[in-house]
Every structure is written in C-alpha cells, then in structure tokens.
Amino acid sequence: MQKIFARDTDYPWFWILTVAALLVYLVALGNLPLRDWDEGTYAIISREMYRSQNWLYPTLHGAPFWEKPPLVYWLIASSYHLGGVSEWTTRLPLAIASALAVPLVYGIGRHIFDRQLPAIFSAVVYLTLLPVVRHGRLAMHDGLAVTCFLFALWCLLKGEKRRVYLLGFGVGMALLTLSKGILVLLLGAIALAFLLIDSPPGLSGGNRWYVFKSWYFWLGIGLSVIPVVAWYGLQIRAYGDVFIQVHFLNQSFDRISQAVHSNTGPPWYYLWELIKYSMPWFLFLPGGIYLAYQQWGQSWSCLVLLGLGIYFLPISLMGTKLPWYIIPLYPFVAWAVGAQLTELWQQTRQYSRYYSRQYSLLGRQIFTGIFGILTLGSVAGLVYFVLVDRQVVLILMAINVILTMGLVTILCWRQNHNYLISLAGGLYLSLVLLMCSRSWLWELNEAFPVYPVAALVKTQTPVNAAIYTSYPYHRPSLNFYSDRRIQPQDINTLNQLWTTSPPESPPYLLLDQPVLEKLNLANSQVLGTAEGLTLIGKRR
Numbered sequence: 001m002q003k004i005f006a007r008d009t010d011y012p013w014f015w016i017l018t019v020a021a022l023l024v025y026l027v028a029l030g031n032l033p034l035r036d037w038d039e040g041t042y043a044i045i046s047r048e049m050y051r052s053q054n055w056l057y058p059t060l061h062g063a064p065f066w067e068k069p070p071l072v073y074w075l076i077a078s079s080y081h082l083g084g085v086s087e088w089t090t091r092l093p094l095a096i097a098s099a100l101a102v103p104l105v106y107g108i109g110r111h112i113f114d115r116q117l118p119a120i121f122s123a124v125v126y127l128t129l130l131p132v133v134r135h136g137r138l139a140m141h142d143g144l145a146v147t148c149f150l151f152a153l154w155c156l157l158k159g160e161k162r163r164v165y166l167l168g169f170g171v172g173m174a175l176l177t178l179s180k181g182i183l184v185l186l187l188g189a190i191a192l193a194f195l196l197i198d199s200p201p202g203l204s205g206g207n208r209w210y211v212f213k214s215w216y217f218w219l220g221i222g223l224s225v226i227p228v229v230a231w232y233g234l235q236i237r238a239y240g241d242v243f244i245q246v247h248f249l250n251q252s253f254d255r256i257s258q259a260v261h262s263n264t265g266p267p268w269y270y271l272w273e274l275i276k277y278s279m280p281w282f283l284f285l286p287g288g289i290y291l292a293y294q295q296w297g298q299s300w301s302c303l304v305l306l307g308l309g310i311y312f313l314p315i316s317l318m319g320t321k322l323p324w325y326i327i328p329l330y331p332f333v334a335w336a337v338g339a340q341l342t343e344l345w346q347q348t349r350q351y352s353r354y355y356s357r358q359y360s361l362l363g364r365q366i367f368t369g370i371f372g373i374l375t376l377g378s379v380a381g382l383v384y385f386v387l388v389d390r391q392v393v394l395i396l397m398a399i400n401v402i403l404t405m406g407l408v409t410i411l412c413w414r415q416n417h418n419y420l421i422s423l424a425g426g427l428y429l430s431l432v433l434l435m436c437s438r439s440w441l442w443e444l445n446e447a448f449p450v451y452p453v454a455a456l457v458k459t460q461t462p463v464n465a466a467i468y469t470s471y472p473y474h475r476p477s478l479n480f481y482s483d484r485r486i487q488p489q490d491i492n493t494l495n496q497l498w499t500t501s502p503p504e505s506p507p508y509l510l511l512d513q514p515v516l517e518k519l520n521l522a523n524s525q526v527l528g529t530a531e532g533l534t535l536i537g538k539r540r
Contacts, residue, residue, distance in 0.1 A: 018102065020428065034087055038141075040477035044479060050081060071178040072141050094140065098147060106122070107158075108150060108331075111154075115342070117342050117345065118338045121339075129334070130277050134440060145327075149191075150331060151168065152171070159217070163216045170220030174227060181247070194306050270321070274326065285336055288304070375402060397433035400433065404422060460535055467485065468494055468509055470489070470491065470509075470512050471533070486510060510533050
C-alpha cells in the first residue's frame with residue numbers, strides 16, 4: 001500500500017496546493033460587508049463573546065443562542081481578540097480552515113488512487129469550484145465542517161501505516177460535532193461505511209478492521225468526546241429542556257421533516273445547484289460516476305459512490321433546502337471528476353495509437369460544442385460588464401474566461417490533452433479575479449447598502465435604545481454594524497409602539513418613505529436619512 005506522502009513528489013504538490021488555496025480564499029477577504037443571516041448573526045454572537053469573555057454560553061443580543069455549536073464563535077472571537085473587530089477578522093479563521101480542505105483532498109486522493117495524477121486533478125477541481133471557494137470565504141460553518149471531516153478521514157487512512165494517526169480521527173469528528181452538530185452522523189456514516197466496505201490488498205482479513213483493534217483509535221475517540229459532552233452538558237444543565245428542544249429538535253431534526261423559515265424546494269433542488277455552480281467540471285461528473293461504478297471495489301470508487309449516495313439522497317429529501325447544505329458533497333464530486341479527467345488525459349495522449357471508445361468522435365463534438373457555447377456566453381458577459389458593471393477586475397475576468405474557453409474549445413477539438421491544464425488554470429485565475437472584485441458576494445445586491453444606514457443609527461441613538469423599522473425583514477448585518485438591535489414591525493405595531501412607549505425609554509423608528517407618510521407621529525423629529533430610510537426620534 002503506497003504512502004500518502006512520498007518525499008520525492010508529494011510534498012511539493014502539497015505546498016503548491018496549500019498556497020494556491022490560501023491565495024484564492026484570502027485575497028480581498030474584507031472588501032465587502034458581512035452577508036445577512038448567517039454571517040451577520042455569527043459576527044454578533046462572536047463579538048458578544050469577545051466582549052464578555054463568556055466562552056461557554058453563546059448569546060445573541062444578550063439572550064442565549066442555542067441553535068448551533070460554539071466552534072465557529074470561538075474561532076471568530078479569538079480572531080477579534082488578536083486583530084480587532086472587522087470583516088477581515090470575522091472571515092479569516094473560517095477561510096483558512098476551509099482552504100486547508102484542498103491539500104486534504106489531495107492527501108486522501110493519494111491514498112485512495114493508485115496514481116498521483118488523479119489526486120492532483122481532484123485537488124485542482126476542488127480548488128476551482130465556485131461554490132466551495134465562495135462559501136469557504138464566508139463566516140459560516142460549512143467549510144470548516146468539511147475540513148474537519150476530511151482531516152478525520154485522512155487520519156483514518158494514514159493510520160493504516162502509522163497507528164498514532166488514528167488519534168486524529170476522533171479529533172476531527174469532535175471538531176465536526178462542535179462546528180455543525182448532527183452533520184457528524186451523516187458524514188460519520190460515510191466514514192464508517194467506507195471503513196467496512198473498502199478492501200485494500202495486503203490487509204489482514206481484506207478490510208480495515210485493524211482500526212477497531214487499535215488503542216490509538218479508541219483513545220482518540222475517548223479524549224475527543226470529553227469536550228463535546230462537557231459543552232453539551234453545561235448547556236443542558238444551564239437551560240434544561242428548552243436547549244434540547246431548540247438545538248436538537250427545532251434546528252436539527254425539524255429541518256429534515258419540514259421547511260424551516262420557508263426555505264424549501266423540490267427534490268431536485270440540489271441537483272440543479274450542482275449543475276449550475278459546478279460547471280464546467282460538472283460535464284465530467286457523469287463519466288466519473290460511471291467510471292466509479294465500473295471500478296467498484298477500488299478504494300476511490302467505494303468512497304465516491306458511498307459519499308454521493310449516503311449524503312446526496314438525504315439532503316435531497318430534507319424539508320429545508322439551503323444552497324450551502326450541498327458543500328460537504330463537493331469532495332466526492334472532486335474525486336469522481338479527478339478520476340475521469342485522468343482517463344481523458346491518458347486517452348487523448350494515446351489517441352494517435354488507438355481509437356478510444358470513451359472519447360469517440362461524437363464525444364469530442366459534444367465537448368467542443370459545449371465549450372464553444374461557454375465561449376459565446378463569456379462574450380455576452382464581457383459586454384454586460386463593459387456596459388453595466390464597469391469594474392476593471394470583472395472585465396479582466398471576462399476576457400480571461402473568453403480566452404480560456406476559446407483555447408479549451410480548440411484544444412478539445414484537436415484532442416490535445418493540454419486542454420485540461422488550460423481549463424484548470426483559466427478557472428483558477430478567473431476565481432482570483434472574481435474574489436478581488438466587489439461582486440463575489442452578489443446577495444448584497446438584494447437589499448440596501450448597510451454601511452450608511454448603520455452609521456446613521458449608531459451615531460444618532462443611544463446604545464440600549466429600542467429601534468424598530470418598517471423594512472420587511474430582519475437584517476443581522478445592520479445590527480452588527482450599528483451595534484444596535486433593530487426589529488422589523490408592521491405599520492400598526494409601529495404606531496402603537498410610538499404612542500405607548502414610556503417617556504424614559506422612547507423608541508426610534510427607521511422608516512421607508514411610504515410608511516413615514518402614512519404614520520402620524522406626534523412630537524417627532526427627523527434625525528437623518530440614508531438609502532431611502534429615515535430615522536425618527538421623539539423631541540426632548
């Protein structure tokens with residue numbers, strides 16, 4: 001059984017992939033405001049933890065927060081302690097953790113494949129997947145959870161040669177539990193199934209039962225369970241049944257059976273997400289899955305098919321659908337695509353000697369046509385950026401995509417295997433340029449710019465003021481930047497709050513123009529206006 005890292009060639013690739021991942025994950029990391037919901041909420045929780053030094057009991061606006069485990073808040077609060085509170089320090093620890101998944105994909109690939117090339121292709125594919133990079137840069141749980149799982153799996157495979165690495169399996173699973181809760185059950189099931197089904201040659205009994213006979217494995221599990229049980233025990237002791245209800249039922253198991261916060265979709269929701277955001281690598285995924293089916297019994301095919309099957313089906317049947325739930329699926333996608341790219345690489349290199357069935361004339365025409373269409377689509381994108389969104393970096397990105405897809409189209413038609421290198425390099429450069437732009441977090445365009453409104457509220461209201469808004473939904477990012485809690489209310493409630501609030505604690509209203517014209521606010525004064533919202537206070 002080959003080593004995971006051979007000194008002659010693997011260490012250079014390990015460091016090249018690590019540096020490349022850190023570059024695309026960290027470049028211009030703080031150039032945009034925090035995104036609403038997850039980022040804004042987690043930043044508020046972490047800032048309160050940093051200010052109060054209450055590391056065991058997360059709070060949101062002073063109230064206990066029971067929805068998620070604490071690892072993300074611990075990391076962000078530690079970052080605040082070292083570098084102050086900002087977008088960059090909010091995202092930094094999670095972005096670094098997410099970037100480390102790239103060399104781990106390579107390290108696991110070196111073990112499950114019998115060659116280095118598919119491991120390299122798999123890591124490069126994972127490095128250049130848009131949703132993986134974009135969500136990995138955000139202050140969210142998902143990228144961290146994937147890295148924890150990959151670390152646990154890597155230690156499990158590494159322990160085949162050196163048993164001491166089995167200690168790391170328990171560490172990785174404990175960190176996964178403290179970052180994403182019950183996701184450990186699903187990903188742990190994949191690791192366990194792979195452990196029992198995969199039968200690499202040279203092992204006694206034909207499988208990895210040696211793991212269960214190693215005291216390193218059980219010691220790692222035992223030591224890692226301690227902090228998990230301790231934290232959950234403290235929460236249950238402090239809050240009782242309400243913590244169990246909210247954390248385990250409302251925020252975990254209820255998401256399986258019903259749509260939480262109206263986040264729903266059809267069973268094919270994640271398939272469509274995969275097609276949309278993993279292009280053009282998705283073109284090679286069906287071939288990779290079929291290849292895994294053909295080569296069932298090999299380590300890589302077992303892991304890919306188990307991972308895709310055990311993870312993809314449950315999330316597709318869940319009642320709650322959110323785009324980032326699919327992130328843990330992408331390592332298995334990368335390994336499948338990496339295997340298929342290796343086959344195509346070797347087939348196109350040997351095409352002059354024999355005619356490949358998989359890479360037939362029809363297949364060549366299909367791939368050439370698809371990349372040709374992508375080239376034309378890139379031209380349309382360039383026109384849009386030149387006429388509408390004139391960011392220089394986006395224009396450069398569009399030019400790079402046009403050149404990449406055009407070159408890939410030509411090389412693909414000529415059956416030159418270098419089209420895969422051109423595609424990977426072009427996609428990576430395009431991702432770096434996109435992350436340098438002010439458009440990589442496009443959800444910010446769904447609502448008003450948060451900075452001016454937050455500055456208005458922060459300068460014109462006292463710290464503990466009661467602030468209400470006519471804006472239709474809650475914006476955690478606005479609360480974070482204003483350092484106030486701003487609660488949305490309907491027009492009748494706003495009118496009632498204005499008239500019934502006691503004089504010693506008058507409310508402040510952040511109103512859009514239509515609501516402001518409808519309300520008859522006695523004894524009011526305008527404190528300022530920003531982005532179409534007017535801040536109203538009572539005259540003193």
